[in-house]
Amino acid sequence: MGGHANAGYHPLTTETVVQVVAPLNHFADVNQLEIKEIGDGNLNYVFHVVEPATGKSLIVKQALPYAKVVGESWPLTLDRARIESEALRRAAEYVPALVPKVHHTDERLACTVMEDLSDHVILRKGLIQGQVYPKLAEHIATFLAQTLFHTSDFFLSPLDKKEQVRAFINPELCKITEDLVFTDPFFNHETNDFPEALQSSVEALWNDLELKRETAKLKHAFLTRAEALVHGDLHTGSIFVTADSTKVIDPEFAYYGPIAFDIGQFFANLALNYLSHFHHSPDPQQRRTFQEYLLEVIEETWARFKEQFSQLWQTKGQDVYMQVAGVEDDFFERLLEDTIGFAGCEVIRRTIGLAHVADLDSISDEETQLRLKDKALTLGSVLIKQRRQLTRITHLSETIRGVAHA
Structure with missing residues (x-):
């Protein structure tokens, strides 16, 4: 091929x-x-x-x-x-x-x-401008719950599921993710791209053995866990929005992977946008309001996702174990842990890897941009290393807030 x-x-x-x-x-x-x-x-x-x-x-x-x-x-x-x-x-x-x-x-x-979506705007652009989208969390939660549940072993027969895995084998685009999200940023690799002034922070990250050990586990999960058909590139640049409509586009990275991956990527891009508003929203009151809105989107997306997924689990679950007490709780516990870990990888790779985000890169003041990228590296590392301790979605919000305002 x-x-x-x-x-x-x-x-x-x-x-x-x-x-x-x-x-x-x-x-x-x-x-x-x-x-x-x-x-x-x-x-x-x-x-x-x-x-x-x-x-x-x-x-x-x-x-x-x-x-x-x-x-x-x-x-x-x-x-x-x-x-x-x-x-x-x-x-x-x-x-x-x-x-x-x-x-x-x-x-x-x-x-x-x-379909032409010219009447929509790219979510990343809207969020940089400080636009609020009241339906965003509900819509993304619904997209995630419905697409991930219905393409998983919880719903499909084992034969159907394996047929699907075969139909969506996507080795070349997965290789891009394996390299750019999980590998290159954590090593001194030529694809990395960051300002010289960030060198000492980046080298500290490269020398962080605990961080590398934990990232290795997350990469292994991405490589081996064919749980559901994931979008594979669900950042704020792959979502078109208006005040009451949300459209997820560009699933060319789709493959059978870990359910947590899409959720983690979405949350990571909201976290990066949060940091960027120290520049994009100069007015402290407006900034605080918008940053809190972003954390609400994270919390509401998770809550609504969990609620819908759980409802599908109860009403459409195909595996006998799905009715065993505690199995569902175990699933969500591990899912949140993986989600937070994947979010950490995405935050780091969008800061020092090959493909950046406009949220931070569009900041004209060099000193501010550096300070926020430094915070992003801290945040990413904390999320990867402490993901097991962050057992509630509010812990994720608190961590983003804590690192951002430190």
Whole structure:
């Protein structure tokens, strides 16, 4: 498979996209379409297709056979387009309102035609601006509970489950996560990217043996625990929002992995946003209010996730052990521990690894940015090393608050 293009694959252009959307009969007149490329063109081409007369529109997303971050020298499998589209369809079986609708998939061209979400904004951008989204926690909790439960052994028959694991084998994109989230940031690796002034903090992290031992366990869980179909990249840049709508996009990293991974990534990105508001919200009162809102989102997401997952457990559970007293409690206890550990890895890798977050990187004042990145490294380390002691979701909030204001 590798990064080699499919037979018949060719990159789409604003001229040739028409050939993909024409057969769908979505538009009244395909000769009147306005088409522009809107993606960053790093891993994918994204085309916005609109028919001015009717106002109808679609998005066409095509996978590129390489990562443009380093030109064509980093080949990537086109199979990720199939995985993304299958994962969106799978999610739509349970939470159709929380993912973009997939209209068509062309495996030969590695492209997906889906609902246009131009009326939404990317959650990361909204949160940097201090926007409050009242439905966010409820929606993400529902997305997580429904997609993770229904793709797990708690619900699927053993045969179905193993078929699913096979359908979503995603070795190349998992390798990216294995390296960039769990390995490179914890060692002196060339993919790491951080300001020189952070060197001593980073070296302290690299020399922290306890931290490495604990991260090794989390990496092992990511590698071996095929618990459910996880999104695999659920950060605030993979979520589109309005005041009352939430859409989870971009599941091209989807594979069968630990249930805690998606939850941990989401929480980590909220924690990084929390830190960033020491800059983005100069007014202390506004800042306090918004930072507390972010912690409420974490707590409410966990509470609602747990409530829904538990309800599904009671009503749809397929395994005889699921009715044994204490089994469910044990499951949630370990889940929270793993969630907090995965969150710690994500916080660290977004601070000194290859792919950063705009929350911190957009801070113009160099000194402030350094101070907050230093706090992020502390927070990540604490979450990884103390995850067993943080036995309630409020302990996570208290830890974020404590490190941030220390």
